[in-house]
Amino acid sequence: NxxxxxxxxxxxxxxxxxxxxxxxxxxxxxxxxxxxxxxxxxxxxxxxxxxxxxxxxxxxxxxxxxxxxxxxxxxxxxxxxxxxxxxxxxxxxxxxxxxxxxxxxxxxxxxxxxxxxxxxxxxxxxxxxxxxxxxxxxxxxxxxxxxxxxxxxxxxxxxxxxxxxxxIKITTKEKVYNIIISDLTRKWSQAEVAGKLFMSVSSLKRKLAAEEVSFSKIYLDARMNQAIKLLRMGAGNISQVATMCGYDTPSYFIAIFKRHFKITP
CATH class of the missing domain: 2.60.120.810 (Jelly Rolls)
Structure with a gap:
């Protein structure tokens, strides 16, 4: 590139x-x-x-x-x-x-x-x-x-x-990340992800807390990683990339992207 x-x-x-x-x-x-x-x-x-x-x-x-x-x-x-x-x-x-x-x-x-x-x-x-x-x-x-x-x-x-x-070791954080990024257009809830991992929501929260990470942080990382990859590849304009990453409005996507990476997409 x-x-x-x-x-x-x-x-x-x-x-x-x-x-x-x-x-x-x-x-x-x-x-x-x-x-x-x-x-x-x-x-x-x-x-x-x-x-x-x-x-x-x-x-x-x-x-x-x-x-x-x-x-x-x-x-x-x-x-x-x-x-x-x-x-x-x-x-x-x-x-x-x-x-x-x-x-x-x-x-x-x-x-x-x-x-x-x-x-x-x-x-x-x-x-x-x-x-x-x-x-x-x-x-x-x-x-x-x-x-x-x-x-x-x-x-x-x-x-x-x-x-x-x-x-070759995989954490709960990584498992959650992989589930979310498999379909970013879907509005994932903790209950849905916990179900995919065959555990209760409380167990998922407990495991993530032990790894010092939150569900929302993992969700954000997945969205932002996908966004920067799509932009690098020229896979669409800002509105299209926002949609592919699960955001309803381009303006909100731009604000989150800028806050996360300290740059404007």
């Missing part, structure tokens, strides 16, 4: 990473910071891997007037499959190094020969409104092995295996 994407977008604040995210920076520089105070800053060309279930701020800067990047979500199901493959190759030294390493929520790797083309081939093969998180990639599909090749650039780094182990 070429910069500027959304009216000169330079920063994206409070973006909830719902699935593990591969981020390829072709031109420019990028700083990523999460709510835990961890940050990373790199110049192009490079590849980032971001852990799911964290809230980040992306700060992008032009270099010689250019910034160019692409992103690709990696679904929970795929991360489970990759974990099984990589875990079978794990040795004692990897585990010892992992135990001594502070948890890391994002990594970067240099773009080795062929990695950029591999990333682009996957991206073009699975492009969809949900940016691939709901696309099934068969185990024997070219994209499956290509994606595993890109992920392999990170698993041998300090903390890489711990990253994979966290990636």
């Amino acid at each position: 070429k910069f500027p994407l959304i009216n000169g977008l330079a920063d994206v604040r409070d973006y909830y990473v719902a699935n593990c995210l591969l981020f390829k920076l072709n031109k420019g520089s990028l700083r990523i910071e999460n709510e835990f105070g961890e940050f990373i800053e790199q110049s192009a060309p490079c590849l980032f891997l971001l852990e799911k279930d964290q809230t980040i701020t992306l700060s992008m800067s032009e270099i010689e007037g250019h910034i160019d990047f692409s992103s690709l979500e990696v679904s929970y199901d795929l991360m489970q499959k990759f974990y099984k493959v990589f875990y079978s190759t794990r040795n004692y030294n990897d585990r010892e190094l992992s135990l001594k390493t502070k948890p890391k929520y994002f990594f970067h790797a240099d773009l080795l020969p062929g990695m950029s083309d591999t990333f682009d081939s996957i991206l073009h093969g699975v492009a969809c409104p949900r940016v691939c998180s709901n696309v099934s990639i068969d185990d024997h599909d070219y994209s499956y092995f290509s994606l595993m090749y890109l992920i392999s650039a990170f698993v041998r780094k300090p903390g890489g295996f711990d990253f994979l182990e966290r990636a």
